[in-house]
Amino acid sequence: MISPGQIRAARSIIGVKQSDLAKASGISLATLNNIERGVGDPRASTLDAIESALQDAGVEIEASALTESVRLNILARPKAYETLSASQKLLQLLSPGSLNRPDKILIFARRDRNAEHDDSAIKICFLVEAKNRNILFDQVNFSVENGSRVAEIAGIMQAAFAFHRYEMFFLDSIVEDTTANEDLDALECVSGRDCIALDHPAKFFNVFSNWQDMLRTYGSRAGHPLANLAALINKFELD
Incomplete structure (x- = not known):
């Protein structure tokens, strides 16, 4: 079970306020304040909620009979996610309540060397x-x-533009398949490239597809996330 000292240390290494962690954990600020000061006898479910929120933010929490420790996993690379699960994780990261506030969101396209058809060769x-x-x-x-x-990607981009409009960037060329690389090598392959500020999704999609064709195919459907994304961008341009 996470201790008050571990909670304080974890907040320190990820740089979040008590109010941020309380919100992410679904508890009141007063409750978290009391727990960190060692006041009262918190429920196990409350401590579990705090620990879960910190783990979602990349904090690894360990304890034994003699030691307690917290450390931050500085690189996460989700493995073999289903697209729905990955979409939910990304939307959580991009939400205003995320403990991992993005400084930069880079969108890029890579080749899939295992793809059987050309239309699925770009990821x-x-x-x-x-x-x-x-x-x-x-x-x-x-x-x-x-x-x-397309709906999943558009939904993610809509959240990114809505909450992190000025932190969005893209690569203007297709990257070779990174999936066979070790984690740090894959990160270096992408983050070491020159990127361009993304102020309109068309600039990214036109690298490998055609934005106008996508709009005609999917954006005309009422309620489709691509239509919502296009409407959001139009609103930005009118403001």
């Missing part, structure tokens, strides 16, 4: 750079080969 990837850690999504089956995949 869409995301690198979220936070204050003290990076989260690389390059092993997820994001693509524009069908409407459901």
Whole structure:
């Protein structure tokens, strides 16, 4: 069970306030303040919620009979995520309540050397750079080969533009398949490239597809996330 000292140390290494952690844990600020001061006898479920929120932010918590420790996993690279699970994780990272506030969101396309068809050979990837850690999504089956995949990508980009409009960047060329690389090598392969500020999704999609064709195919459907993304961008341009 996480201790008051571990909670304080964990907050320190990820640089978040008590109010941020309380919100992410679903508890009141007063409750968290009391726990950190060792006041009262908190429920196990409350401590579990705090620990879970910190683990989601990349904090590893360990304890034994003699020692307690916390450390930050500075690179996360989710493995073999289903696209829905990956979408949910990305949306959580991009939400205003995330403990990993993005400093930079890099969107890029990579080749899939195992793809059987040309229309599935390009995968869409995301690198979220936070204050003290990076989260690389390059092993997820994001693509524009069908409407459901486009909807997932558009939903993620809509959240990114809505909450982190000025932290978005993209690569203007397709990257060779990074999935066979070790974690740090894959990160270096992507983060070491020159990137361009992304102020309109068309600039990214036109690297490997055609934004206008995608709009005609999917954006005309009422409620489709691509239509919502286009509407959000139009609003920005009118403001």
